[in-house]
Amino acid sequence: MTATGISACNDRPAFSFEVYPPKSVAAASALTRTIDHLAAAGPEFISVTYGANGSSRTSSLDVLRYIKDHTTADAMAHLTCVGSSHAEASRLIREFLDAGIRSFLAIRGDAPQGAAEGDTTFLGDLHSAGELVQLIHRVQAERVPYIETVIPGLPAARGLKTERSRVRIGVAAFPNGHPNSRSVAQDIDTLLAKQAAGANLAITQLFFHADDYLSFIQKARSAGVLFPILPGIMPVTSPNRLRRILQLSGEKLPAALSIALEVEPTEEGQRQIGIDYAVRLGQDVLAGGAPGLHLYAFNQHETVLSVLEGCGALPVPATMP
Template sequence: MSIDLSAPPVPISFEVYPPRSEAAWPKLHQTIQRLATVNPRFISVTYGAGGTTGGRSLELLSHILNETNVEPLAHLTCVGSTYETTNALIREFLDAGIGSFLALRGDPPPGVSEDDQFLGDLESAAQLVQLIDRVQAERTPYREEPVPGVPGAARVARRDNIDIAVAAFPNGHPRSRYANEHIDALLAKQAAGATLAITQLFFHADDYLSFVQRSRAAGVTIPILPGIMPVTTPARLRRTIELSGEPMPAELSVALEVEPTPEGQQQIGIAHASALVREVLAGGAPGIHLYAFNNHDTVLAVLRDAGVTTDG
């Protein structure tokens, strides 16, 4: 199955993560079923650095593949891994029927710093994209197809392409050494075979729209999906800022801090995210990717509030 970002209505996708306890699986399965009701183009499943959640990721991906009509998209990270282990993991996912990936460099495993001499055989997400593409090519059996209008003639049939998404950073990567390094990195991922980019979170529509404009001017042609995260508590906002390095969105921060009730904070977060959805779609975004935090209620409310869906 190929990820189609051209067919109406507005393409939607979600990100979830493997639960950390067995008791959480049934609830997540319910969430997957609810997310599937709005016909997302894909649901992506995160993957722990250094292979910490490989088995759980595959279990969740297989559930999406077998229990819904939604395309599962597997996150893969390469930092701290060897060619051998990464190659084997890609093959394991492909053998299980998973044909879409999000190729990420990832963060070093616990106890390993960026300054350590060995961070793995693969140095970048672009190299991981190339490896995924090469593994798929090696696994695809040689096939011939007839040449139209030439009786008895045959040619090598095209292999089915897999979708390889990559990350994009509207406000620059935290490790960028110069202003446009994140755009140069996106160009390298595209050249390596990436078919789609998904942005990390942002809090202002202009961050995404101006990034897309600059990327297009630099030669990026693949679709760039806006990744939107509904933030519904002050604690989650602080944690998100800490992990992402994004500037604190002052208006959202103040609104969440002064609202005393969880219900009110929830509505503030939904309203902020739905406004982002409307603005980026008006600016030409090819779809919407929502970080769901393994909860369907908030992201489905965002889509309804934005007028993208009427059900869910």
């Protein structure tokens, strides 16, 4: 484990993955195989998305339990502020903690389509990721207020240890600005507020140019953000996927990638273009000092593992004597 709290092995960069809950029995079976492949690569963690208003609560927890019980990867649960009361959010956090989950990604969540600008009624009792971070810490503190320890030389005596098991809480960062933000300074102030609330990791929204990430990191560090900020990278393997990503994220069109995908006639050729682009992006941010890579896997392992291989993050297979 490095000083930043992100692991690295033999100078290979650390990495992590995101998957989403399956929507059918067949998809669930396929996802367990994908998780097995992803976990075998040695990620720092595998995060599992969670639908607003509990729309994927059970299936998310099932996936998290599979990761925890069948792999050596840390399982990270997503939590959002959307539609939850304090009591409901507390119950969900406790449920995850009781299942052995010790890593969370706390995000505010997006407004539903058609919501008026500035309308926050969809959020419920929690109005920011910082409030959700604080609630996770509070529930953990209430759940395990102390630990009994044996006093050396006095076998029958017990002492009280107030230190609790560490909870990793990640938050979102926006290299190109949150859609509702007025400036980069506001985005960084928001990140500082999340840090003050107890967050100890950030994962960025998608970006397509290394300078976007590296410039944001420089400004965040200058402002006092201390925790690791992982670059979120998604291999874009088709023009349709690129259009969908841009629609959801609001990112600007990456012209070179878009043109290359549009003129390539074969699916395999498009897939390789997406992999190569993600490899170059990963290499550039790592060279600029990124503490690792966070890859959005789309519940498939082949593409993201190819990206990691290109970035030199995967272990080299042992050769036979």
